[in-house]
Amino acid sequence: MTKRQYGDELGFSTRAIHVGNDVDGETGAIRRPITMANSYQLPYDPTELNWSDAGGLLYTRNGGCNQHYLQQKLASLAGGEDCVVLASGVAALSGLFFSLLQSGDHVIFSSVTYIAVYRLLHELFNNKFNIATTIVDTSDIEAIRAAIRPETKLIHIETPSNPVLGISDIRAISEIAHSNNALLSVDNTLASPFNQRPIELGADFCIESLTKYINGHGDAMGGAIIGDTKLLNQIRTQSQVNLGATISPFNACLIMRGVVTLPLRMKQHNESAMKIAEFLNEQDWVRFVAYPGLKNHRQHNIAAAQMSPGFGGVLSFGLNADHESHNRFVDKLKIITPAVSLGHDESLIVFIGENDERQHLYPNEFHNGFLRLSIGLEDTNDLIKDLQQAIGLGGRG
Numbered sequence: 001m002t003k004r005q006y007g008d009e010l011g012f013s014t015r016a017i018h019v020g021n022d023v024d025g026e027t028g029a030i031r032r033p034i035t036m037a038n039s040y041q042l043p044y045d046p047t048e049l050n051w052s053d054a055g056g057l058l059y060t061r062n063g064g065c066n067q068h069y070l071q072q073k074l075a076s077l078a079g080g081e082d083c084v085v086l087a088s089g090v091a092a093l094s095g096l097f098f099s100l101l102q103s104g105d106h107v108i109f110s111s112v113t114y115i116a117v118y119r120l121l122h123e124l125f126n127n128k129f130n131i132a133t134t135i136v137d138t139s140d141i142e143a144i145r146a147a148i149r150p151e152t153k154l155i156h157i158e159t160p161s162n163p164v165l166g167i168s169d170i171r172a173i174s175e176i177a178h179s180n181n182a183l184l185s186v187d188n189t190l191a192s193p194f195n196q197r198p199i200e201l202g203a204d205f206c207i208e209s210l211t212k213y214i215n216g217h218g219d220a221m222g223g224a225i226i227g228d229t230k231l232l233n234q235i236r237t238q239s240q241v242n243l244g245a246t247i248s249p250f251n252a253c254l255i256m257r258g259v260v261t262l263p264l265r266m267k268q269h270n271e272s273a274m275k276i277a278e279f280l281n282e283q284d285w286v287r288f289v290a291y292p293g294l295k296n297h298r299q300h301n302i303a304a305a306q307m308s309p310g311f312g313g314v315l316s317f318g319l320n321a322d323h324e325s326h327n328r329f330v331d332k333l334k335i336i337t338p339a340v341s342l343g344h345d346e347s348l349i350v351f352i353g354e355n356d357e358r359q360h361l362y363p364n365e366f367h368n369g370f371l372r373l374s375i376g377l378e379d380t381n382d383l384i385k386d387l388q389q390a391i392g393l394g395g396r397g
């Protein structure tokens with residue numbers, strides 16, 4: 001069986017299904033099988049092999065075949081030349097930083113990012129590896145321009161940002177980065193490649209936590225970096241051969257299955273989250289709602305320009321109530337599950353309190369405690385009824 005080629009002329013959904021899959025040469029199965037092997041057969045004379053090669057098939061820590069199939073699919077969906085898939089979203093972030101940065105380099109990153117970015121760059125890398133960091137509100141282009149130094153190597157942004165749903169202008173920031181010899185990485189986890197493709201907007205790297213929308217079923221962890229082959233090859237070797245952050249074949253296979261329905265799922269997440277954001281926005285028991293699809297969102301215009309067709313399924317909101325009432329509200333929910341993570345089939349909610357250590361980096365309205373809600377694939381009306389009954393409106397739902 002020859003490997004089928006799929007070009008860019010095919011639509012997103014067609015590529016989500018077909019790229020990376022092929023007929024199994026041995027059995028004729030129309031799904032590539034899961035290969036739970038640690039090692040691959042050596043050639044007659046193995047002495048010429050590079051034991052640290054992370055591109056071929058030799059030893060599964062260096063990379064496995066199920067991982068390679070998933071990489072083909074994700075590179076295509078994210079609009080990049082190449083992709084490396086790793087054990088988690090954080091493995092992707094740390095692999096990128098570890099491979100790219102040298103002592104003496106300077107990094108600019110968003111004031112609101114996934115917590116591991118703050119821990120890695122601002123607590124670990126600057127102390128251990130002498131890497132300078134500047135934290136800026138990257139929704140403010142002038143603040144980024146002002147933070148640039150001759151030794152700035154990387155700008156890292158997250159848009160929409162977790163958990164405050166701030167938006168940064170990918171194209172404008174990529175222009176600042178490139179005119180100053182720096183690279184731009186964008187954590188695209190909250191949008192997913194269905195709604196936003198940072199590489200097409202000028203970013204050098206797109207980071208995805210596959211644990212979230214891309215797998216979508218809450219049962220496997222993974223992470224990906226999409227970008228150009230040359231830089232990704234370094235990351236591949238560092239992350240897998242040296243750091244051992246390789247994804248298991250089983251998780252790669254689960255995610256390969258999950259991503260097939262990404263377009264259908266994202267349509268429903270987008271539509272349902274928009275309706276629920278609008279609903280919450282009209283309630284007098286709601287203190288504020290942050291959702292980039294709402295016209296009252298601070299950076300709605302930028303979101304609308306770089307996200308399409310929708311704004312994802314995550315929103316944050318605060319109640320017109322005290323700390324304890326937020327806990328009581330979550331406790332009364334019957335469908336929406338109290339748990340961290342996002343992008344699952346089921347709706348998830350988490351109360352982020354007034355004592356969050358990065359509170360001072362959040363916009364003011366987030367200072368009194370708030371709820372991050374990841375809208376799942378349940379019927380929208382059931383979710384609205386659940387929210388109503390938990391606040392004490394609309395009976396027992």
Ligand SMILES: *Cc1c(COP(=O)(O)O)cnc(C)c1O
Nearest residue numbers: 088089090114162189209211222
């Ligand atoms: C969850 C998340 C990550 C980390 O991904 P893991 O797979 O949990 O390691 C990174 N960035 C964002 C925006 C996330 O939401």
